[in-house]
Each structure stands twice: as C-alpha cells, then as structure tokens.
Amino acid sequence: MKFLNFFRRRAEPVPVATPEEKAQMRISAMAMARARETGRPGLQRFELRPYEPPPGVIPAADRSAVLAMDSTPYGYLNAVGFANGFPGYQYLADLSQRPEYRKMASRLAEEMTRKWIAFKTKGDGDKTDKITKIEEALERHRIRELFKEAAEDDGYFGRGQIYVEMKSPRGTVATDDPIELASPLFLDPRKIAKGSLVAFRKVEPVWTYPGVYQSTSPLKAGFYKPGEWYVMGQIVHCSRMLMFISREVPDILKAAYNFGGLSMSQIAEPYVNNWLRTRNSVGDLVHSFSLTILKTNMEATLSGAGDEGLAERADLFNQYRDNRGLMITDKEMEEIEQINTPLSGVHELQAQAQEQMASVSSIPLVVLLGITPSGLNASSDGEIRVFYDYVKGQQGSIYRDNLKRVIDIVQLDEFGEIDPDITFEFVPLFELSEKEIAEANKVEADTDAIYIDRGVLMPEDVRARLATDPDSPYHALELSDEVKAPDEEGVSEEVTEDEPANTA
Numbered sequence: 001m002k003f004l005n006f007f008r009r010r011a012e013p014v015p016v017a018t019p020e021e022k023a024q025m026r027i028s029a030m031a032m033a034r035a036r037e038t039g040r041p042g043l044q045r046f047e048l049r050p051y052e053p054p055p056g057v058i059p060a061a062d063r064s065a066v067l068a069m070d071s072t073p074y075g076y077l078n079a080v081g082f083a084n085g086f087p088g089y090q091y092l093a094d095l096s097q098r099p100e101y102r103k104m105a106s107r108l109a110e111e112m113t114r115k116w117i118a119f120k121t122k123g124d125g126d127k128t129d130k131i132t133k134i135e136e137a138l139e140r141h142r143i144r145e146l147f148k149e150a151a152e153d154d155g156y157f158g159r160g161q162i163y164v165e166m167k168s169p170r171g172t173v174a175t176d177d178p179i180e181l182a183s184p185l186f187l188d189p190r191k192i193a194k195g196s197l198v199a200f201r202k203v204e205p206v207w208t209y210p211g212v213y214q215s216t217s218p219l220k221a222g223f224y225k226p227g228e229w230y231v232m233g234q235i236v237h238c239s240r241m242l243m244f245i246s247r248e249v250p251d252i253l254k255a256a257y258n259f260g261g262l263s264m265s266q267i268a269e270p271y272v273n274n275w276l277r278t279r280n281s282v283g284d285l286v287h288s289f290s291l292t293i294l295k296t297n298m299e300a301t302l303s304g305a306g307d308e309g310l311a312e313r314a315d316l317f318n319q320y321r322d323n324r325g326l327m328i329t330d331k332e333m334e335e336i337e338q339i340n341t342p343l344s345g346v347h348e349l350q351a352q353a354q355e356q357m358a359s360v361s362s363i364p365l366v367v368l369l370g371i372t373p374s375g376l377n378a379s380s381d382g383e384i385r386v387f388y389d390y391v392k393g394q395q396g397s398i399y400r401d402n403l404k405r406v407i408d409i410v411q412l413d414e415f416g417e418i419d420p421d422i423t424f425e426f427v428p429l430f431e432l433s434e435k436e437i438a439e440a441n442k443v444e445a446d447t448d449a450i451y452i453d454r455g456v457l458m459p460e461d462v463r464a465r466l467a468t469d470p471d472s473p474y475h476a477l478e479l480s481d482e483v484k485a486p487d488e489e490g491v492s493e494e495v496t497e498d499e500p501a502n503t504a
Contacts, residue, residue, distance in 0.1 A: 120424065164242070
C-alpha cells in the first residue's frame with residue numbers, strides 16, 4: 001500500500017488566510033475614481049465662487065474694477081467645507097422648466113396676489129375719489145401682475161426686481177438720461193411731478209449686478225447694501241429698483257449670490273430629486289413586477305456555439321405569452337417559473353415623497369398638486385388655514401414696503417402730494433362658506449336684538465352699521481327711509497332719524 005501511495009498525485013496544500021488577511025480589503029484606484037465620477041444620481045454640488053454676470057451687464061471698461069469689489073475669501077470658505085454655492089441663473093432657469101419647481105414658485109405668487117389689497121382711510125373726510133384714481137392707476141400700470149411676476153422670479157432665482165421709469169424734471173425719460181438714471185428718486189413733488197410716472201417694469205436678476213456697496217464696517221447703514229445697480233451697461237440708483245427677496249443669505253454669501261437670496265428651486269432640489277427617483281423606481285417596478293423564466297437547454301449557447309433555435313424559441317415564447325393564451329413547453333427539457341414582486345406599500349412610499357416635496361415649499365398638497373387627503377373624516381381645512389397665515393406673512397415681509405412706495409409714487413403722479421390718511425391692508429384669503437356666513441349673521445342679529453332690548457343700542461344704530469358694512473347684504477340701504485320699531489304692546493310705530501324709537 002505504501003508503494004502505491006508513492007505514485008498517487010499529491011494534492012497541493014491550500015493556503016489558509018490569517019484573520020488579518022481576511023479582514024483586509026483592497027480596492028483599486030480605478031474603481032474609486034469611477035465611483036467619484038458617478039456619485040449619487042440627481043445630486044448637484046457647486047463650489048462657492050465669485051459671481052460673474054454675463055457680458056454686457058457691466059461696461060467693459062469698468063468690469064475688472066467692479067468685480068474687484070468682491071473681497072469674499074472664497075478659498076478659505078471652500079477649504080473649511082462649504083458644500084453648496086450659487087448654481088447660477090442658467091442652471092436655475094433650466095430648473096424652472098420642470099413642473100415641480102414651477103408650481104412651487106407660481107402657486108405661492110398666485111396666492112399672494114389673488115385677493116390683493118383694500119384701501120382704508122383715517123379721519124372723517126371723504127376720500128372715495130382719490131382711492132378710485134389710485135386703484136385705476138395701479139390697474140393701468142399692472143402693479144398686481146408685476147408683483148406676481150417679481151414673486152415668481154424670487155422663487156426661481158432668489159431675487160425679483162421692478163424698475164420705476166420716470167421722467168426727469170427736464171422732461172426726458174430716465175433710461176435716456178444717464179445722469180437722471182443714476183440720481184436718487186426722492187418721494188417729493190419737486191422730484192416726482194404730476195404726470196411724470198411712465199411705467200413699472202420687471203427686470204430679471206441675470207441682467208443686473210450691484211455697483212457700489214460698503215463692505216468694511218457692519219456698523220454703518222449701507223453695509224452690504226448696493227447703492228446702485230448695473231443694468232446692461234447702465235448705472236441705475238437703487239431707489240429706482242424695487243427689491244423682492246424672501247430668503248436672505250448671510251452677508252458672507254451675498255456677493256456670491258449676486259446680492260440675491262436662496263431660490264425656492266435651490267432649496268427644494270434634493271426633495272424634488274428624491275421624488276423623481278421614487279416616481280421612476282415605482283414606474284419601473286410596476287412595469288416589470290412579473291418576471292417569467294423559461295428553463296430550457298442552454299448547452300450550445302453557453303459553450304460558445306451559435307444556436308439560432310434558442311432565439312426563435314424565445315420569440316415563440318413571447319408570441320404566446322398572454323394571460324388568455326396557452327403556453328406550450330417541452331415536458332422533458334423545459335420548465336417555466338414566474339417571480340412576482342409584491343407591490344404592497346409602494347403607493348405609500350410615492351405619497352411620502354410627494355409630501356416631503358410639498359413640505360419644503362410650505363404649500364399643502366391639496367393646494368400645490370390638487371391631491372385631497374384620504375381616509376375617514378380626512379380634511380385639509382387646517383392645512384389651508386396655516387398656509388393662508390404663511391401667505392399673509394410673506395405679503396407683509398415682501399410686498400408691504402414696496403407696495404407702499406408704489407402707492408406713494410402714484411399719489412405724487414396723480415395729485416402732486418401724498419395723503420398720509422390713505423392706507424391699505426391685504427385682503428384675507430380665507431373665506432367662509434354660505435352656511436358659515438348665514439350662521440355668523442344669525443349670531444350677530446341675535447346680539448343686536450339683545451342690545452336693542454336692553455337699551456344699549458337704537459334700531460337706527462344697527463341700521464346704519466348694516467348700511468355701511470361692505471360685506472352686508474344691506475349695504476345699499478337708504479338711511480333716510482323710515483324705520484319701524486316694535487312698541488311695548490307689539491304694535492309697530494314709525495320711527496324716523498329725528499324721532500328715535502321708545503325703548504323704555
């Protein structure tokens with residue numbers, strides 16, 4: 001036996017790896033480089049860098065000197081780990097073509113201008129004619145539409161601007177008079193004479209760049225606030241440009257963001273990308289949730305020899321493949337297996353991605369996408385009320401100061417003076433239903449009846465309030481008509497304004 005074992009082939013010893021060698025993993029540099037190039041799909045990273053406007057915004061002779069005003073330490077900021085910078089107006093304009101970004105900006109702008117404003121007056125004087133002329137001027141100059149477009153630009157690009165076109169005291173249009181265009185626009189009848197207002201025009205931020213701004217002393221009023229703007233080669237004083245910025249960036253980033261703010265598109269991009277990936281994944285999953293496997297003879301194909309019969313067999317299988325068809329297979333050599341991917345819970349994942357996309361814009365799903373809540377006693381009233389409160393806050397922070405300036409300019413143009421007793425307020429967006437209005441009127445009428453019975457009010461007091469309330473159905477009631485009030489025995493007696501009812 002020992003002699004026979006001598007002629008047997010001895011097996012080569014298998015090397016046994018030590019625990020240290022098992023734990024160690026070597027990854028090639030090529031694989032790492034490919035992973036860095038690929039990255040996570042849908043995510044964009046932009047280095048923080050100086051913003052450079054397109055050619056023509058700054059005069060060629062002034063370009064180097066103006067751009068040199070930006071003293072932000074970009075190298076230091078990028079070295080300490082800044083991951084996101086300004087993507088540029090070209091990239092943001094590209095995002096505005098997607099419905100997800102467009103609906104966020106446009107829907108909020110529509111809600112901010114849907115009900116618009118109502119004028120109020122102080123004192124006892126009748127200013128109806130003045131208010132009518134102001135409203136006509138605002139409509140003539142399309143202020144409501146321009147404010148909506150400026151809010152959309154703020155959502156797309158992070159900044160909206162409206163230029164005020166005026167005639168100079170010499171009678172020339174400001175855009176044709178460089179000296180007038182660069183001078184401040186004071187709210188004074190000596191600067192804004194009657195009939196000097198020409199138009200209001202919206203200007204996209206890509207065509208503007210800040211001129212002179214102070215960046216040395218944070219204690220001064222003009223710190224990081226441009227005193228003038230370059231608009232396609234022309235110098236425009238800041239008082240002639242109405243600025244709309246809802247999401248300010250820190251001072252250290254203002255120059256890189258062209259003195260604008262964060263756009264809604266830039267904030268919502270990770271959430272929109274997550275939604276797009278989820279939507280595409282769900283679509284792919286539904287499209288191929290069922291996988292059919294035909295087990296057949298693959299010997300010739302796997303060995304490298306040509307096998308046209310296999311391709312024809314696959315075509316025949318696809319021709320017969322149908323829920324109402326009959327699939328015939330070889331009993332000895334073939335077998336069919338079907339794998340189905342469960343689809344339960346997929347719709348919930350997709351709905352959550354949509355909700356996250358809507359949450360970043362502070363717009364409820366029913367307002368943004370028209371999707372109503374599901375479930376027993378589900379309602380969106382609470383979310384809509386919260387959204388209307390948010391819109392009211394946005395109106396006050398973005399619109400109020402600019403709208404006050406527009407109305408003052410219109411008054412100087414129409415009347416030659418500014419009436420401090422004329423003010424305005426934004427009309428509330430929330431509306432009561434017809435049933436809720438009827439119930440509120442019933443409660444109010446019962447309260448008035450109690451006050452009249454107790455002698456607190458006279459019937460003519462309630463009548464006057466109903467006649468002057470613009471929301472009352474008796475708004476056009478003539479106060480000169482006679483009022484009949486019930487007497488103590490229930491018999492009505494005529495009451496006029498000169499002879500009040502006997503309420504004793």
